[in-house]
Structures are given as C-alpha cells and as structure tokens.
Amino acid sequence: MEKIALFPGSFDPITKGHESIVKRAIPLFDEIVVAIGENSEKKGFFTIEQRLQWIKQVFANYPTIKVQTYKGLTVDYCKKIKAKYILRGLRTAADFEFERSIGQMNKQIYNEIETIFLLTTPEFSALNSSIVRDIIRHGGNVKQFIPDAIDILNIKQ
Ligand code: ADP
Numbered sequence: 001m002e003k004i005a006l007f008p009g010s011f012d013p014i015t016k017g018h019e020s021i022v023k024r025a026i027p028l029f030d031e032i033v034v035a036i037g038e039n040s041e042k043k044g045f046f047t048i049e050q051r052l053q054w055i056k057q058v059f060a061n062y063p064t065i066k067v068q069t070y071k072g073l074t075v076d077y078c079k080k081i082k083a084k085y086i087l088r089g090l091r092t093a094a095d096f097e098f099e100r101s102i103g104q105m106n107k108q109i110y111n112e113i114e115t116i117f118l119l120t121t122p123e124f125s126a127l128n129s130s131i132v133r134d135i136i137r138h139g140g141n142v143k144q145f146i147p148d149a150i151d152i153l154n155i156k157q
Contacts, residue, residue: 005085007028008037008074017124019058019147021089035068045133049079058147074112091120133152
C-alpha cells in the first residue's frame, strides 16, 4: 500500500523551515500532501490563493509532493486522501507539548493515523511564519527566511 503523508499547516507564509521538513521527508513516503488548513475563524495574513501558489512554486520539481487546501478536521482529510501519516516539524519543547496533545487526540479520533515528527535542523529552529509576517509588516527583508523559489519582490499583503 502507498505510504501517503499529510503535512498540514497554515503556511502563512511558507518558510525555509517548512521547505526543509518536507524535502527531508521525501525519502520516507511515496507521496506527501502539503495542505493549507482553511480555518474560518482565523483569517490569514496572506490569502489562501497566494499561499497555495507559493507552495506550488517551491515544490514544482518534486513529483511526489502534492499541494492542496482543506477544511474541517485534519483526520477527516487524511481519510479522504488515504493518508495514514501526519508529518510535523518540531522546533522547541513548546512545539512538542503543543504537538503531543494534537497528535494524541488525532490518534484517539482515528486510530490508524500516526504522527511522524522530524526535528528541525538547528539553522531553522528559531524561524516561524509569525516573525516573518512581522518583518514583512514593518518593511524588512525576509529573503533569507523564505524558500529561494519564491520571488521576494512579489511579496506583499
Ligand atoms: P500551524 O498553524 O499548524 O502551526 P505552521 O504553518 O506554522 O502551521 O506549521 C506547520 C508545520 O511546520 C508544523 O509542524 C510546524 O511545527 C512546522 N514548522 C514551522 N516552522 C518550522 C521550522 N522553522 N522548522 C521546522 N518545522 C517548522
């Protein structure tokens, strides 16, 4: 059976940290679905369309990586796309505590799911989308934090 993993997130915007986790996971799975979870209560900084377009650009040359959006429970989406694995990145102890409860709850709702964690490489452990958004908001340069495939000059809200 094909090993399909879902890498869910907000990707608002995608950073080099996300890119690194997905690329390192390529050898582990037959297919990785990078999916933006659409949350009706949380309006993003960048539009879903913009975020989707960037993620597609980043993984355009990787045939086993698919890019999607989804609404609703992550485990329901896993069932829909036949993913038995949820991929997540771990930066800090705070990430671990947060992820532990989500991972355990997901397992409780859908016993066939396994959450697979990859540790962030040290150079990306301080990197997160919310700081990148702050820098953009204040007119700073985020080039070093976002994937090379994204055209920095086109970054605007
Ligand atoms: P969420 O809203 O689900 O936290 P994010 O887009 O912030 O979505 O993150 C999606 C996944 O990517 C999470 O597993 C998160 O831990 C991981 N991640 C975010 N930033 C990094 C980073 N710099 N290095 C490694 N993993 C990261």
